[in-house]
Amino acid sequence: MVLKLYAAPQAAGGTAIVALTLAEKQVPYELITVNMEAKEHKTPEYLAMHPFGQIPVIDDDGFVLYESRAICRYIAEKYADQGTSLLPKSFKERIIFEQAASVEATNFHPAIFKILMEAVGKSRRGLPVDQAVLDAAVAEFSEKLDVYEVILGKHKFLAGNEFTLADVFHFGYGPMLASYGVDVMTGGGRPNVTRWWNELMARPAWVKLKAEGVKSTQ
Incomplete structure (x- = not known):
């Protein structure tokens, strides 16, 4: 079946x-x-x-x-x-993967959701965007990406040098930003984040x- x-x-x-x-x-x-x-x-x-x-x-x-x-x-x-x-096999690699997955769930996701609620949620409902609220949300999210820049300076992907579900989890909302004019994933002067994000967006699947x-x- x-x-x-x-x-x-x-x-x-x-x-x-x-x-x-x-x-x-x-x-x-x-x-x-x-x-x-x-x-x-x-x-x-x-x-x-x-x-x-x-x-x-x-x-x-x-x-x-x-x-x-x-x-x-x-x-x-x-x-x-x-x-x-998409999942590491060794014990320590798996724990590092779970750490990276938690980073997405507790840092990336809540911060990006604030942006999308203002930039996307209001647009879809025909409501005016509060630029001050949006700017504050982008600033908070940018701080998270500053940490990502450090992490991704140590290895190719979020959980190491292999693409895993920890990276996959970012596809839920990350690609929406550029569609609504929020160019923060690749336009923030973070070369490691830019490299990582471009590679994710170019995956054939x-x-x-x-x-x-x-x-x-x-």
Whole structure:
């Protein structure tokens, strides 16, 4: 039975990192489109799979899992022997990976979300952007990237010299910044961050996903 991915067809947020993980691991899947405008994510049937009524969700032959980072870990573990190796194998390397994954979840994600709430959230609702709030959010996020600059000066990717899920997790919201005129990932005078980010954005699986959107691959 092919894995089912319940998500939106846009490569953004949690859907983006799950779809990218599936692509990197060369796992075929069937996309079950969830129409959030029609509140399909709040139906009793959907809430039985995801009690918070969010996307994405996977159903892997009856094994149902929600929360995008958990889904990515599951895919990377289950299909460890195919596609890109996204999880280190040695104990110490795995701990360093978990450290890097925590950096994304507790530093990068909260800071970038403040920017997106102001720059993207308001734009989508037709509300004026408060430039002072946006500038403060960008400044806070820039401080996080200053630390990334130091980390990425020591190794190629966030968890070491190999591309891992710790890097994948940044694809959820990081690519949105440039689309809304916030050129901070590559325009902040941080050569290590710029190198890393450009390499991430050039990954063939991401280029394809960005161009074609999320769609069934079975």
